[in-house]
Amino acid sequence: MTEPRIAPTADVDPSAQLGAGTTVWHLAQIREKAVLGEGCILGRGAYVGPGVRIGDRVKLQNYALVYEPAVLEDGVFVGPAAVLTNDVYPRSTDVDGELKRDGDWPAEGVIVRRGASVGARAVIVAGRTVGRHALVAAGAVVTKDVPDFALVAGTPARRIGWVGRAGVTLHEQSPGRWRCPDTGELYDERDGHLSGPL
Ligand SMILES: CC(C)(COP(=O)(O)OP(=O)(O)OC[C@H]1O[C@@H](n2cnc3c(N)ncnc32)[C@H](O)[C@@H]1OP(=O)(O)O)[C@@H](O)C(=O)NCCC(=O)NCCS
Numbered sequence: 351m352t353e354p355r356i357a358p359t360a361d362v363d364p365s366a367q368l369g370a371g372t373t374v375w376h377l378a379q380i381r382e383k384a385v386l387g388e389g390c391i392l393g394r395g396a397y398v399g400p401g402v403r404i405g406d407r408v409k410l411q412n413y414a415l416v417y418e419p420a421v422l423e424d425g426v427f428v429g430p431a432a433v434l435t436n437d438v439y440p441r442s443t444d445v446d447g448e449l450k451r452d453g454d455w456p457a458e459g460v461i462v463r464r465g466a467s468v469g470a471r472a473v474i475v476a477g478r479t480v481g482r483h484a485l486v487a488a489g490a491v492v493t494k495d496v497p498d499f500a501l502v503a504g505t506p507a508r509r510i511g512w513v514g515r516a517g518v519t520l521h522e523q524s525p526g527r528w529r530c531p532d533t534g535e536l537y538d539e540r541d542g543h544l545s546g547p548l
Pocket residue numbers: 429430468469470471485486487488489490503504510519
């Protein structure tokens with residue numbers, strides 16, 4: 351694979367690590383000590399906070415904002431203008447009116463597990479986990495952990511279906527047995543959780 355490709359207007363801190371074949375487009379910012387794997391694509395204006403850890407083949411679309419200490423596993427997709435937040439009760443100042451600085455508040459990172467996608471302009475509240483291959487709909491506000499393979503939508507986000515590894519809505523073939531119309535893969539639902547493919 352090739353060396354990382356960084357557009358001239360991107361702002362990549364020298365202490366950040368970028369894997370082979372990763373592309374960073376115009377006006378994106380990658381803060382100090384962030385780590386990105388191989389073959390990632392960061393769109394225009396995307397933001398990666400200090401120390402954020404990002405796996406291989408991750409796509410951050412234009413103006414996606416990933417605040418520290420988020421962790422994005424391999425194959426994650428973050429849609430345009432989506433925000434992965436890090437502070438449940440944000441305040442600019444303390445009760446004495448003094449500006450809060452890093453370390454004056456507990457930053458809680460979002461975790462997005464392998465192969466999951468976050469839709470355009472969705473917001474993930476600090477500290478929540480989006481499960482493997484889950485899909486967060488456009489504009490959703492995620493306030494609770496999202497199970498593996500769940501399709502969640504709305505504000506607050508609720509599960510409206512299941513998606514398979516291909517990202518397509520699954521069809522219920524028989525009670526508790528779900529099938530992907532694209533790949534034919536089968537999944538098993540038990541106690542509100544999906545496992546598979548079988
Ligand atoms: C959630 C999503 C996957 C559903 O797609 P779908 O399976 O084709 O579903 P439909 O369009 O048939 O909608 C099914 C229902 O969900 C609702 N719905 C669809 N998208 C929704 C969303 N983003 N938020 C809330 N509700 C949504 C529809 O209104 C419909 O409701 P109804 O049954 O009461 O009429 C899709 O709409 C979506 O948001 N995809 C993410 C797109 C995105 O952000 N891409 C980023 C790259 S640009």
